[in-house]
Amino acid sequence: MGSLSNINSDGVLLFGSYTFHVRQRLILDGDRPLNLGGRALDILQLLVERAGEVVSKDELIARVWPGTVVEAINLRVHIAALRRALGEGRAELRYITHVPRQGYRFIAPVKGLATLGEPVLKPLQNLPGRLTTLVGRDSYVASLVRHMLGKRLITLVGPGGVGKSTVALRTAELLMQHYQDGVWHVDAGATEDPVEAFEQMPLRLEHAQCHALLVLDNAEHRLQRCCELVEHVLRVAPRVSILITSREPLQVAGETVLAVPTLTVPPSENSLTVDQAVGYSAVQLFVMRARARQQDWVLREQDLDAVGELCRRLDGLPLAIELAACHIDTLGLIGLLAQPEHGLQGLAQGRRTAVERHQSLKATLDWSYQHLSPMEKLVLQRLSVFRQPFTLAALTRVAVCSSVLPTLLATTVERLVLKSFLTMEQGDRAPRYCLFNTSRAYARAMREAPDEPRPGPA
Structure with a gap:
């Protein structure tokens, strides 16, 4: 069976009773969404796209845990969860087989809608590009995608630096194929008037069947105008959904408020191995960003207490952890921990192209405090x-x-x-x-x- 990865990276894959919307990372059993975590979905996507072929354990691990050293047992745990979710064992259903000393093979027949004559259209969108890998958010994003398919207005709330915008943009990327009139982004923190910015977009709400997603970012900075925009869109365009990021809810009718959690941090009292430590998303993010800064940097057993303490001191906030990792080559772990709290809070050296409030944690806090x-x-x-x-x-x-x-x-x-x-x-x-x-x-x-x-x- 030929590879389906090229023609269906933006499309739909069909196997058994399941429909796999690849771009949305959504699997439906009939009309019922299948509840799978992000890593299980990554494994399933690679296996389904290579249906009939043996995919090695090393290739699966590299795809699901890039840049991270993990034990093969982690892969076996997720494969077992996949088999349970797909109902293997009921009515002799079989989807995934283990090939000893080689890897795994997806054995069920797979069809792609692109091969059935349905073209995959390039979606309309103006989303800013993401330059880094999203870490520790797979399950949250998958849950948010499912929420968006059933609700019209969701507001993501949380402190500055927790990654609200990153989560929203990743969710919007995965939903692009779902909205026939596109996915559109307005940054209320970068415009004097979000209503005017929205009106300049090629989106015509007067068409009753207008089907689109609006991502309204940093709404707290133009709260009143954002409320006016949201209420107008909800009133005149019944098939337009809105995903908002804000430090506080808009408190408009129909709003569902979801908190974006911090990354998980290791407890202070436990003795962990390196493999166990990188299971915490805050540690995983620090390791990835430290390696990007200093390619030969390796997390050692003797570093675990220091990295754990640093992640706890920075509250598991992704922005704070990334900024700290940027100093690994100049300060080292000992130097970072020697910084007083106000010194860590002021660390700066983020991407030069980032908005000013994301170039240091102090700038992010200043941005919020002044309001x-x-x-x-x-x-x-x-x-x-x-x-x-x-x-x-x-x-x-x-x-x-x-x-x-x-x-x-x-x-x-x-x-x-x-x-x-x-x-x-x-x-x-x-x-x-x-x-x-x-x-x-x-x-x-x-x-x-x-x-x-x-x-x-x-």
Whole structure:
């Protein structure tokens, strides 16, 4: 059987009762989406595209874990999960066979829609190109793709540097073939008026059947105009979906809010092997970016504590980890850890072509901080004394002053949670709040800055 990879990299593959939308990374069993993680999908795609051929274990590992040393057992675990998801063993169904000492073969007949006479059309889009590999987001992106197919308005929220835009753009890439009128990107942080920027696009909402996806990026910087744009599009174009990134929800009708999580970091108390450590996405990202900076850099057993501590100190924030890895050749791990918190928070040396707010973590925090009200800034400065999760009662003891009255404190804390400066954990009793290490260092620096407004005495 010939390879299907060339004609179907943007199309649809059919096998058994399944329809594999390659570009969308979506597998349907009839009308039911199959719940598969990103790595399992990578394995399945390579096997299906090479149906009938033996694909070696080394080739599969290189495809699924590029630039990472992993054990063969990881591949076997994902193959087993694939077989279960595809229903192997029921009614004698067989899809994937193991060829001893060689690899795996996909044995079911596979058809591609391009071979059945349906052309694969180049999608309409204006998405900015991604220059780096997305790390640790496969499952989240796959889940988001499924959400977008069933909802019209989703807002991704999270702190600066967590990767909201990167996740949204990757999701939009995978959905391009689904929208016949294209996928369109508006960066509200890079334009004076997102409504005007949208109106300049070759998208005609007056056509009742207009079927498109709008990615509205960094909406918090032009919040009111973004709300107006979203409400207009939802009202006049029933087949247009909208994916938003913002530090805070827009709070418009029909909005589904999803938090973008930080990358996973290793626990401080556990002793890990190198293979176990790179299973944490924050460590994997650091290793990949460090190798890109210094090609002979290798993660050694003796480095694990330092890398884990660095990833925890940087809160698992992708931007912070990437910026730290950029200094591996000049500071080394010991030098990075020797930096005080405010020094790590100020590290800069990102891509010269990146927007200014992504060239250092401080620039990202500056970008967000300047949009806070004076009251929010004062409370944020006050709560920078907490290194552990705290309750509102504890915050009241240190934050209430002549400028921050008790009646305003709870409302202000709620707004800081809404704007992703604080995270909230609902405990057995009172909620507990937490500030990221990087944000706490920044808030403390702002408290000490001579030109910042000062809280009165507690």
